[in-house]
Amino acid sequence: xxxxxxxxxxxxxxxxxxxxxxxxxxxxxxxxxxxxxxxxxxxxxxxxxxxxxxxxxxxxxxxxxxxxxxxxxxxxxxxxxxxxxxxxxxxxxxxxxxxxxxxxxxxxxxxxxxxxxxxxxxxxxxxxxxxxxxxxxxxxxxxxxxxxxxxxxxxxxxxxxxxxxxxxxxxxxxxxxxxxxxxxxxxxxxxxxxxxxxxxxxxxxxxxxxxxxxxxxxxxxxxxxxxxxxxxxxxxxxxxxxxxxxxxxxxxxxxxxxxxxxxxxxxxxxxxxxxxxxxxxxxxxxxxxxxxxxxxxxxxxxxxxxxxxxxxxxxxxxxxxxxxxxxxxxxxxxxxxxxxxxxxxxxxxxxxxxxxxxxxxxxxxxxxxxxxxxxxxxxxxxxxxxxxxxxxxxxxxxxxxxxxxxxxxxxxxxxxxxxxxxxxxxx
Amino acid sequence: xxxxxxxxxxxxxxxxxxxxxxxxxxxxxxxxxxxxxxxxxxxxxxxxxxxxxxxxxxxxxxxxxxxxxxxxxxxxxxxxxxxxxxxxxxxxxxxxxxxxxxxxxxxxxxxxxxxxxxxxxxxxxxxxxxxxxxxxxxxxxxxxxxxxxxxxxxxxxxxxxxxxxxxxxxxxxxxxxxxxxxxxxxxxxxxxxxxxxxxxxxxxxxxxxxxxxxxxxxxxxxxxxxxxxxxxxxxxxxxxxxxxxxxxxxxxxxxxxxxxxxxxxxxxxxxxxxxxxxxxxxxxxxxxxxxxxxxxxxxxxxxxxxxxxxxxxxxxxxxxxxxxxxxxxxxxxxxxxxxxxxxxxxxxxxxxxxxxxxxxxxxxxxxxxxxxxxxxxxxxxxxxxxxxxxxxxxxxxxxxxxxxxxxxxxxxxxxxxxxxxxxxxxx
Numbered sequence: 001x002x003x004x005x006x007x008x009x010x011x012x013x014x015x016x017x018x019x020x021x022x023x024x025x026x027x028x029x030x031x032x033x034x035x036x037x038x039x040x041x042x043x044x045x046x047x048x049x050x051x052x053x054x055x056x057x058x059x060x061x062x063x064x065x066x067x068x069x070x071x072x073x074x075x076x077x078x079x080x081x082x083x084x085x086x087x088x089x090x091x092x093x094x095x096x097x098x099x100x101x102x103x104x105x106x107x108x109x110x111x112x113x114x115x116x117x118x119x120x121x122x123x124x125x126x127x128x129x130x131x132x133x134x135x136x137x138x139x140x141x142x143x144x145x146x147x148x149x150x151x152x153x154x155x156x157x158x159x160x161x162x163x164x165x166x167x168x169x170x171x172x173x174x175x176x177x178x179x180x181x182x183x184x185x186x187x188x189x190x191x192x193x194x195x196x197x198x199x200x201x202x203x204x205x206x207x208x209x210x211x212x213x214x215x216x217x218x219x220x221x222x223x224x225x226x227x228x229x230x231x232x233x234x235x236x237x238x239x240x241x242x243x244x245x246x247x248x249x250x251x252x253x254x255x256x257x258x259x260x261x262x263x264x265x266x267x268x269x270x271x272x273x274x275x276x277x278x279x280x281x282x283x284x285x286x287x288x289x290x291x292x293x294x295x296x297x298x299x300x301x302x303x304x305x306x307x308x309x310x311x312x313x314x315x316x317x318x319x320x321x322x323x324x325x326x327x328x329x330x331x332x333x334x335x336x337x338x339x340x341x342x343x344x345x346x347x348x349x350x351x352x353x354x355x356x357x358x359x360x361x362x363x364x365x366x367x368x369x370x371x372x373x374x375x376x377x378x379x380x381x382x383x384x385x386x387x388x389x390x391x392x393x394x395x396x397x398x399x400x401x402x403x404x405x406x407x408x409x410x411x412x413x414x415x416x417x418x419x420x421x422x423x424x425x426x427x
Numbered sequence: 428x429x430x431x432x433x434x435x436x437x438x439x440x441x442x443x444x445x446x447x448x449x450x451x452x453x454x455x456x457x458x459x460x461x462x463x464x465x466x467x468x469x470x471x472x473x474x475x476x477x478x479x480x481x482x483x484x485x486x487x488x489x490x491x492x493x494x495x496x497x498x499x500x501x502x503x504x505x506x507x508x509x510x511x512x513x514x515x516x517x518x519x520x521x522x523x524x525x526x527x528x529x530x531x532x533x534x535x536x537x538x539x540x541x542x543x544x545x546x547x548x549x550x551x552x553x554x555x556x557x558x559x560x561x562x563x564x565x566x567x568x569x570x571x572x573x574x575x576x577x578x579x580x581x582x583x584x585x586x587x588x589x590x591x592x593x594x595x596x597x598x599x600x601x602x603x604x605x606x607x608x609x610x611x612x613x614x615x616x617x618x619x620x621x622x623x624x625x626x627x628x629x630x631x632x633x634x635x636x637x638x639x640x641x642x643x644x645x646x647x648x649x650x651x652x653x654x655x656x657x658x659x660x661x662x663x664x665x666x667x668x669x670x671x672x673x674x675x676x677x678x679x680x681x682x683x684x685x686x687x688x689x690x691x692x693x694x695x696x697x698x699x700x701x702x703x704x705x706x707x708x709x710x711x712x713x714x715x716x717x718x719x720x721x722x723x724x725x726x727x728x729x730x731x732x733x734x735x736x737x738x739x740x741x742x743x744x745x746x747x748x749x750x751x752x753x754x755x756x757x758x759x760x761x762x763x764x765x766x767x768x769x770x771x772x773x774x775x776x777x778x779x780x781x782x783x784x785x786x787x788x789x790x791x792x793x794x795x796x797x798x799x800x801x802x803x804x805x806x807x808x809x810x811x812x813x814x815x816x817x818x819x820x821x822x823x824x825x826x827x828x829x830x831x832x833x834x835x836x837x838x839x840x841x842x843x844x845x846x847x848x849x850x851x852x853x854x
Contacts, residue, residue, distance in 0.1 A: 072496070201503070201505035
């Protein structure tokens with residue numbers, strides 16, 4: 001009887017010190033926050049995402065250009081937490097937050113109680129002119145990548161049977177707006193697809209006549225890199241046959257047409273790679289909780305990554321705006337922030353002291369088609385094939401999940417050796 | 428000058444003896460017919476298909492159950508004929524045939540002149556009751572497989588957050604109508620997915636409670652096999668947890684419900700695997716050319732696989748009905764017919780004698796989930812693990828394209844060792 005009482009009391013004690021943390025979004029930030037939190041078995045973690053998979057976003061351009069399949073760059077969220085019984089995964093959409101009652105509201109009208117919330121819901125394409133949005137392809141989701149893939153592959157099919165030379169030319173013209181990493185990587189990959197993979201496959205068109213035009217409003221591509229590396233990247237793109245138009249501002253987009261002042265490009269495929277805005281959840285929070293939004297509708301966070309004005313809510317990755325310094329919207333930032341928040345909440349739970357977040361720049365890189373890349377690591381600046389090998393190694397290393405690493409590596413090897421593509425499918 | 432004349436005359440001669448053959452459909456039959464024909468460089472081959480890829484249909488059930496990606500079981504049609512300059516590939520839909528002028532009409536209003544046509548346009552699901560069609564999933568195309576995959580995976584997600592036990596049970600109930608190879612393979616694969624792959628991934632449901640019900644109107648599953656093998660297959664399915672309902676005739680299907688007389692199954696997922704009908708092209712030919720259609724709207728063909736009444740048109744595979752004997756709707760039949768027609772047309776071109784077609788049954792097999800299969804080869808009958816290894820070997824061998832062979836093999840190996848699935852993605 002006494003023993004029974006002790007057990008009961010122990011249970012009660014465990015119950016008392018339990019904490020419930022909801023992580024919204026299973027991108028690089030959310031996954032790392034949840035994994036870090038889950039190590040403390042007294043913390044109950046709930047991961048909410050509208051999709052059932054974590055996406056390795058840096059490889060989306062490879063899905064769009066038929067190099068990889070969606071499944072190669074996604075891992076089921078549940079698979080991450082199979083062994084962690086203190087993590088529950090809910091596939092659902094967040095409708096808002098009731099800060100006073102500490103309730104996260106889901107769109108199916110269910111509410112989840114929380115002690116802390118980590119908002120890691122990411123960003124979406126920001127096409128400021130809604131009339132333009134109808135005519136361009138974005139590249140933020142698997143759906144985006146699959147529509148783009150379909151359109152790219154269909155363009156060549158339509159060109160093959162088109163008699164009118166003007167229309168035929170438009171089918172094999174690809175205009176990419178935005179000279180950041182996404183634009184550069186897409187431009188290189190489309191040029192390669194046309195010139196190497198497809199070159200022997202058509203009888204009426206010559207895929208090496210394909211025009212790929214990369215449009216950048218600023219004075220150089222990859223502007224977060226050093227001047228010299230931007231030049232290297234531009235030269236590498238041009239070697240692949242990409243036309244790089246610098247200081248070119250888009251004045252209008254309509255069906256099959258990009259206008260840049262008096263210049264007009266007739267292109268069947270127009271791709272938007274020129275900037276993002278945070279997901280709608282930030283706007284919802286502005287309404288529900290009354291927080292401040294910064295440029296790109298991002299949630300302003302303090303040095304501990306808490307949303308300014310409500311310390312129970314953390315925000316990380318692309319949906320957050322770090323007060324102390326402007327941080328780039330890249331995976332390493334989200335990963336570091338996710339781990340930091342996980343540790344910070346665990347320390348809070350144990351009532352230990354917490355230090356402010358600071359981002360450690362371990363360098364960044366970009367790839368330009370087959371076997372060329374540029375890298376900027378600390379004081380090091382380099383480009384070419386060595387940078388590409390490094391890029392391959394680092395990206396495979398970061399691909400979460402062993403199976404994907406092996407599969408992606410083999411498919412690359414295969415593509416590299418044969419110039420073929422594994423996922424050339426229209427559906 | 429004289430030399431010039433000779434060259435011109437040679438060109439003219441080549442021109443004279445050129446023959447144009449159009450192959451409609453790039454399934455097992457069409458691809459083999461085109462490949463065989465292409466070896467004679469004086470024959471111009473045009474392959475017309477509404478899709479840009481050849482599909483390895485026997486593996487569709489693996490896409491539907493998240494084991495493989497669509498790209499793993501498809502090869503771009505153009506890739507088959509990269510080196511064959513006498514083969515042109517056109518992605519387009521056939522609208523009909525003008526037999527008198529020997530014109531194949533495409534739905535984009537373009538016409539293609541032919542000397543011979545090979546119709547290899549295959550079959551589609553045949554759900555005789557159109558009211559039922561809205562509530563069931565088929566499995567004839569990649570789109571079918573992807574919708575089914577989405578529904579299967581979503582069912583578990585919905586069950587996980589459902590409070591009502593009756594609804595929860597319906598979410599994890601899968602009713603499969605038809606005990607042929609497709610039904611049996613799907614039933615086994617869904618049971619495995621639930622019991623092995625997903626078992627540790629949920630917190631509120633136990634995926635091993637999943638009900639998979641295979642409904643067969645006849646007295647046994649896999650009725651084209653020997654009685655003893657049917658029994659083996661049924662036992663193997665039951666070991667995986669599948670309920671096999673024999674002599675059960677579906678009387679009605681409505682949303683989430685299968686009725687079998689007074690029996691009612693509440694199932695979120697209802698799959699139709701009970702028969703096919705030829706594609707619409709056969710009906711078009713009936714109208715355009717006045718040919719005879721046989722059971723399942725199939726084109727009646729003579730001993731040389733020519734459509735009865737028009738010897739310039741050949742029909743092979745699932746769209747054809749062989750007058751001499753009833754042939755099963757399986758890949759080996761289409762492959763043998765494709766090769767035969769290719770050779771027959773080449774011999775016709777060289778004015779050589781042609782022998783009638785006869786099907787050589789090299790045996791058939793079916794797989795039942797992980798590491799069990801049955802095989803019937805000549806007088807041999809066997810089941811179990813050895814049959815499964817044979818099945819794996821033969822199927823990988825027949826997967827056209829080296830890359831797919833290696834990729835599928837590795838993914839199987841990986842799935843086999845880890846019980847995981849590579850393509851668990853909802854989109």
